[in-house]
Amino acid sequence: MAGQREMREKNPWHRRPIIIIAVLFTVVIGGLVTMSVMQNKPIHQKYKYGIVLDAGSSHTSVYVYQWPAEKENNTGMVTQKHTCNVKGKGISSYFRNANQAGPSLRECMEEAERAIPTPRHQETPVYLGATAGMRLLRKENETASGNVLLSVMQFLQATPFSFQGARIITGQEEGAYGWITVNYLSDNFRRAQHTMGALDLGGASTQITFESGDHFKSINDFIHFRLYGKEYRVYTHSFLCYGKDQALKLFLDRQLQAHPTGSGKQTLEDPCFHPGYNKSKSVQDIYNSPCVSEVQPSKAEFTHKGTGNWMLCQKNVRRIFNFSECTSSSCSFNGVFQPPLKGQFGAFSAFFFVMDFLNLTSEPLEVSKKKLAAYCSMPWDEVTKNHKKVKEKYLQEYCFSGTYILTLLEDGYNFTSETWKDIKFIKKIANSDAGWTLGYMLNLTNMIPAEAPDSPPIPHAGYVTLMVLFVFVLFFLIVLAYCFFRRSSSASQKQIV
Numbered sequence: 001m002a003g004q005r006e007m008r009e010k011n012p013w014h015r016r017p018i019i020i021i022a023v024l025f026t027v028v029i030g031g032l033v034t035m036s037v038m039q040n041k042p043i044h045q046k047y048k049y050g051i052v053l054d055a056g057s058s059h060t061s062v063y064v065y066q067w068p069a070e071k072e073n074n075t076g077m078v079t080q081k082h083t084c085n086v087k088g089k090g091i092s093s094y095f096r097n098a099n100q101a102g103p104s105l106r107e108c109m110e111e112a113e114r115a116i117p118t119p120r121h122q123e124t125p126v127y128l129g130a131t132a133g134m135r136l137l138r139k140e141n142e143t144a145s146g147n148v149l150l151s152v153m154q155f156l157q158a159t160p161f162s163f164q165g166a167r168i169i170t171g172q173e174e175g176a177y178g179w180i181t182v183n184y185l186s187d188n189f190r191r192a193q194h195t196m197g198a199l200d201l202g203g204a205s206t207q208i209t210f211e212s213g214d215h216f217k218s219i220n221d222f223i224h225f226r227l228y229g230k231e232y233r234v235y236t237h238s239f240l241c242y243g244k245d246q247a248l249k250l251f252l253d254r255q256l257q258a259h260p261t262g263s264g265k266q267t268l269e270d271p272c273f274h275p276g277y278n279k280s281k282s283v284q285d286i287y288n289s290p291c292v293s294e295v296q297p298s299k300a301e302f303t304h305k306g307t308g309n310w311m312l313c314q315k316n317v318r319r320i321f322n323f324s325e326c327t328s329s330s331c332s333f334n335g336v337f338q339p340p341l342k343g344q345f346g347a348f349s350a351f352f353f354v355m356d357f358l359n360l361t362s363e364p365l366e367v368s369k370k371k372l373a374a375y376c377s378m379p380w381d382e383v384t385k386n387h388k389k390v391k392e393k394y395l396q397e398y399c400f401s402g403t404y405i406l407t408l409l410e411d412g413y414n415f416t417s418e419t420w421k422d423i424k425f426i427k428k429i430a431n432s433d434a435g436w437t438l439g440y441m442l443n444l445t446n447m448i449p450a451e452a453p454d455s456p457p458i459p460h461a462g463y464v465t466l467m468v469l470f471v472f473v474l475f476f477l478i479v480l481a482y483c484f485f486r487r488s489s490s491a492s493q494k495q496i497v
């Protein structure tokens with residue numbers, strides 16, 4: 001017993017002040033570690049939101065985007081939270097009753113209100129961009145297009161969001177922002193060597209955009225970007241009237257003009273429509289656009305009869321393009337300069353809708369032609385029987401639309417059987433729709449910096465781990481040093497004794 005007491009007295013750890021110091025030391029270090037972890041923990045994620053309305057020629061869509069507030073300038077951070085398709089046609093169709101254009105957006109804007117937390121409403125920017133339908137209306141009737149824009153502006157101003165403007169964007173912007181969208185979503189600006197081209201096919205216009213080398217011709221079609229510290233020289237061209245609805249009008253006009261009627265009702269035998277398709281149509285529905293010739297047939301109606309002959313269909317579709325005129329080193333069509341194609345392309349909107357319906361999104365060009373020829377020759381009643389759920393407006397046009405797309409891509413933009421595989425028909429990338437809206441918002445909110453943002457030398461988690469490790473090593477060293485000091489001092493005491 002006496003020996004044990006003696007040992008306890010000799011052991012410095014059993015001296016009260018030392019125990020207290022050790023406990024205090026541990027508590028202080030524990031506190032230090034906890035503080036460091038707490039201080040460096042990312043604050044509770046706060047999201048920001050933005051709304052873009054795509055007022056297209058055929059319809060309007062509302063896109064709600066969201067991103068973590070503290071990661072505004074990191075690529076890939078913006079995601080599509082919600083979309084809503086406005087019922088009815090595009091805003092340009094309200095040219096006769098312009099004051100109805102704004103209220104037509106009500107349901108979708110109410111959905112946006114529900115999709116975004118109320119405290120964030122006031123700070124959420126709303127942009128409306130109108131495309132080719134409004135460009136055509138402005139050409140035909142500037143007052144009417146002004147009134148439609150005024151109506152949507154007044155309506156959006158009255159929503160709880162922060163209205164930032166409603167305007168008709170240029171074809172160049174439409175192409176460029178589509179290109180920004182697909183490359184932002186694919187993270188190509190920061191991670192890839194090359195960017196991806198963008199092909200957009202709307203109802204009234206179509207755009208081709210891709211990064212190209214130095215071509216000094218047609219400076220108008222080039223845009224420069226500096227994104228994340230890298231320079232991009234991008235070619236973009238928008239063809240007004242070459243969206244799929246306007247192209248159909250051009251096509252029907254050419255055919256109606258080629259076979260002028262005699263005294264009776266005109267019958268148009270159309271190789272791009274299925275055999276057995278037979279409908280009486282209004283001539284006015286074709287000639288209601290500035291894209292088609294001013295001289296219109298004298299009759300108010302014509303009978304539209306399908307013959308389903310793909311070879312003839314493609315021959316007639318080619319007639320809406322001018323492939324012979326070119327004053328530059330290389331052209332797409334209608335005398336428009338286009339540098340040689342480069343890299344991969346994302347083809348979206350109607351390029352996707354149509355090719356997806358026809359199951360041609362991953363077929364080689366020659367196979368696509370064969371399959372399309374077979375589809376076009378299918379009787380109309382069989383087509384309707386096989387696709388009861390598809391809107392008839394779309395169903396009747398897929399043979400024409402498919403042929404138009406193949407012709408536009410091959411004869412227009414100069415894709416070949418070899419480069420066909422470079423076209424990816426896409427609808428979404430990383431759960432966000434491919435289209436110009438995201439690029440438009442990223443640009444207007446300055447969310448893509450010209451220079452690459454400085455990133456910390458080590459990530460947050462690594463930093464905290466290192467700090468903790470460092471504190472423990474320090475603690476261990478102090479204890480070790482103390483023990484060493486105690487042992488050597490008691491050894492020297494023994495020697496003295």
Ligand SMILES: O=P(O)(O)OP(=O)(O)OP(=O)(O)OC[C@H]1O[C@@H](n2cnc3c(O)ncnc32)[C@H](O)[C@@H]1O
Pocket residue numbers: 055056057058059090131132133201202203204205206243244245349350353354357394
């Ligand atoms: O860009 P602009 O020219 O202004 O037109 P838009 O924005 O309204 O054009 P979209 O990309 O929304 O649609 C392009 C075309 O595809 C049509 N479309 C939409 N969904 C479709 C589907 O499922 N199948 C076939 N066509 C479809 C639509 O009616 C248009 O004619």
Ligand SMILES: [Ca+2]
Pocket residue numbers: 056057131201202203349
């Ligand atoms: Ca569009």
